[in-house]
Amino acid sequence: MMKRLVLSFIVVAVGLPLGGCGESGQKPNVVLIVIDSLRADGLGCYGDEPSPSPAIDRLAEEGVRFERAVAPASWNLPSVSSLITSAPPWVHGQGAPATGATEVATLAETFAAAGYRTGAFTETAWPLLQRGFETFQNTAFGHTFGDPEANSADRTLEAALEWAREDGSKPFFLLVHTYEVHSYFLGKPRHRERARAEHPDYEGPFREWAIRDFSRPAGPQVIEALLQADEDDLAYVRSLYRGAVAEADAAVGRFVEGLQQGGLDEGTILTLTSSNGEGFRPDLKRVHHGGRLHHDLLHVPLIVRWPGRLEPAVNGSLVATLDVAPTLVELAGLPEQPLFTGRPVVAPEGGLGSLFHGPRFHAPKLTKEPIVAEEAAFRILPSGEREPATGPQYALYLDWVTFIDSGDHTELYDLKDDPEQEVDRSGEHVKGVKGLRKQVRRIAESTGADADAPDAEQLEQLRSLGYVQ
Numbered sequence: 001m002m003k004r005l006v007l008s009f010i011v012v013a014v015g016l017p018l019g020g021c022g023e024s025g026q027k028p029n030v031v032l033i034v035i036d037s038l039r040a041d042g043l044g045c046y047g048d049e050p051s052p053s054p055a056i057d058r059l060a061e062e063g064v065r066f067e068r069a070v071a072p073a074s075w076n077l078p079s080v081s082s083l084i085t086s087a088p089p090w091v092h093g094q095g096a097p098a099t100g101a102t103e104v105a106t107l108a109e110t111f112a113a114a115g116y117r118t119g120a121f122t123e124t125a126w127p128l129l130q131r132g133f134e135t136f137q138n139t140a141f142g143h144t145f146g147d148p149e150a151n152s153a154d155r156t157l158e159a160a161l162e163w164a165r166e167d168g169s170k171p172f173f174l175l176v177h178t179y180e181v182h183s184y185f186l187g188k189p190r191h192r193e194r195a196r197a198e199h200p201d202y203e204g205p206f207r208e209w210a211i212r213d214f215s216r217p218a219g220p221q222v223i224e225a226l227l228q229a230d231e232d233d234l235a236y237v238r239s240l241y242r243g244a245v246a247e248a249d250a251a252v253g254r255f256v257e258g259l260q261q262g263g264l265d266e267g268t269i270l271t272l273t274s275s276n277g278e279g280f281r282p283d284l285k286r287v288h289h290g291g292r293l294h295h296d297l298l299h300v301p302l303i304v305r306w307p308g309r310l311e312p313a314v315n316g317s318l319v320a321t322l323d324v325a326p327t328l329v330e331l332a333g334l335p336e337q338p339l340f341t342g343r344p345v346v347a348p349e350g351g352l353g354s355l356f357h358g359p360r361f362h363a364p365k366l367t368k369e370p371i372v373a374e375e376a377a378f379r380i381l382p383s384g385e386r387e388p389a390t391g392p393q394y395a396l397y398l399d400w401v402t403f404i405d406s407g408d409h410t411e412l413y414d415l416k417d418d419p420e421q422e423v424d425r426s427g428e429h430v431k432g433v434k435g436l437r438k439q440v441r442r443i444a445e446s447t448g449a450d451a452d453a454p455d456a457e458q459l460e461q462l463r464s465l466g467y468v469q
Contacts, residue, residue: 027171028306029164029268030111030328033255034083034175035153035248036076036123037182037289039277040069040301042245052194052246055253056303059272061312063305064363066345068318069273070371070397074297075290076275078374079321080177081128083273084108086325086340089374090392090444094128105339107325108132111173114334121160122177123151133175135163140179153180153251161258171267180251181278184244185211185222194243195236202236209237219288220386226280226287227384234280241278266307269331273321274300284422285384292380293373293395293404294421295413306331310346310361317366318399319345331361343369371397372443379406396440403436410437 044051045060046067072088073079078095085092085104092104108118109132120133123140130136139159140150160176184191187210196202209225211218229237252272259265277297279286289297300321304310310331322342329337330344349360376392396403402421404411410433412426426433 026267027114027116028309028332029172029174029264030116030332031164031174031176031259031268031270032083032107032324032328033157033252033270033272034080034177034275035181035252035272036080036177036179036275037278038245038248038274038301039296040274040299042181042241042278043249043301045303046301048242048245052242053249055249055256056272056301059252059256059270059305060303062307063270063303063310064313064315064346066302066304066319066363067314067316069300069302070318070320070373071274071276071298071300072320072322072373074276074293074373074375075377076124076182077126078377079275081126083275083321083324084129084175086322086337086342088322088341088372088444089376091341092128094126095377103339104128105337106131107328108173108175110325110329110334110337111332114332115170116173117167117170118173119160119163120175120177121156121163122175123156123179124177151179151183151186153178153248154254157251157255161255161262164259164264165262176255178248178251180248181241181244181274184241185209185218185225187211188244188247190247191240191243194246195239198239198242199232199236202232204230204233204236206233206236206240209240219290223288223384223386227282227285229282234282238280241280269304269306269310269328271305271324271328272301272303273324276300281420282384285380285382287384288386291375291378291386291389292406293375293393295402295415295419296421298373298395304331304346304363306361309359311349311363313363315345315363315365317345317363318368318371318397319366320371333359368399370439370443372440373397374444392444394440394444396436396443398436403433403440405437405440412436 040046041048043053043056045057045065051057071079072082078089081092081094082089084107087104091102112118112132118133119135121137121139125138139156156178157176160174164172164174211221259268276289277299278289279296286294323345326340326342327344327346345363346361347364373395374392377389378386379389380386391407393406400416402413402415410426411424412429412433413421
């Protein structure tokens with residue numbers, strides 16, 4: 001009798017879902033939303049009050065919110081390329097020349113090989129970003145900065161939702177990338193509405209501010225304007241930015257609602273993050289993004305949600321967005337991708353319950369590992385203006401200590417006591433700085449860092465993204 005019971009249990013267990021499958025045995029859908037230039041503290045769930053992001057805040061409550069996620073670069077081309085390849089910039093060679101023919105794999109290629117249909121809806125494009133997608137649509141139609149309405153989170157997410165709901169025969173991997181927040185300086189009416197509501201008496205130079213000269217890259221114009229901003233100006237500009245966050249948040253909310261209405265929500269792993277932050281400190285010569293590696297540009301939101309499968313939590317471990325790709329592969333139950341250099345930041349729950357109800361995951365406290373970011377395309381002058389780089393810069397995160405090696409100078413900060421990085425302590429720790437400089441360069445060189453300036457192909461990509469002429 002006992003043998004028959006054991007045999008029956010084994011037979012039942014074999015037929016139950018394993019890996020990342022749900023109760024139906026179908027692999028989960030996977031959605032990766034990237035809101036370009038969204039600072040972590042630009043969201044209510046990371047501390048902005050009153051919150052401009054109620055929809056994203058709900059996602060954070062229902063999923064895992066990583067408090068200390070670090071991007072690998074301070075602008076989108078290298079950072080998003082690292083996000084989709086789990087390779088640092090000096091390896092994939094986007095915005096940072098790579099040494100030799102370094103092989104990388106993309107998330108889209110990985111999911112396509114596992115039988116997923118793959119789609120991307122973005123407001124920009126470059127060759128590496130497009131690899132592995134059956135469907136790739138640039139919803140800005142190549143006019144990234146030339147038209148204030150070209151960057152539309154609403155249009156991009158609406159197109160993505162339509163694609164997600166059109167074919168239920170296979171699971172899907174979906175990438176969504178929007179410039180809605182990045183383009184707060186374009187003067188969109190809805191962004192202005194928020195700023196004017198929050199500062200009805202403001203009559204300064206930014207009340208009608210908008211970049212309109214698209215014969216020149218937008219970035220230098222933003223830098224020039226913000227470097228001259230006073231305290232009242234900055235408060236108004238931050239409200240323009242909050243207006244852009246609110247616009248992106250509303251689009252995310254409609255997208256999630258559409259998944260729910262289509263019966264896709266519970267079977268979908270949804271991850272939301274950013275490429276980089278944004279600078280609003282003219283007193284420190286830190287405005288806009290790119291050219292430097294301070295925490296306001298590298299600290300990004302990271303939220304992972306899978307209803308009923310991933311235990312909601314707030315995780316305080318130091319993680320990198322290079323960890324996103326291996327985490328999604330782990331959650332979906334796919335084989336480990338050997339070319340991914342990050343690590344999964346979730347772990348499966350043990351016990352027999354997973355045999356009956358499908359896998360459950362949680363976000364454990366992770367071991368402390370160094371994180372390195374790189375900037376190889378631009379550098380910031382003492383004036384705060386930006387120019388092409390003469391060599392790579394690196395930032396090293398060691399738990400709460402951050403070290404920046406800009407080539408001609410170094411900076412050292414304690415993020416726990418000085419989250420705004422206002423007090424450089426490198427002069428107090430000369431010997432330690434030497435050791436950190438060796439460590440960060442050893443990490444970069446171990447995977448093929450190169451100090452050459454961008455080549456012709458890289459420069460063309462920079463031009464297409466509106467960073468250089």
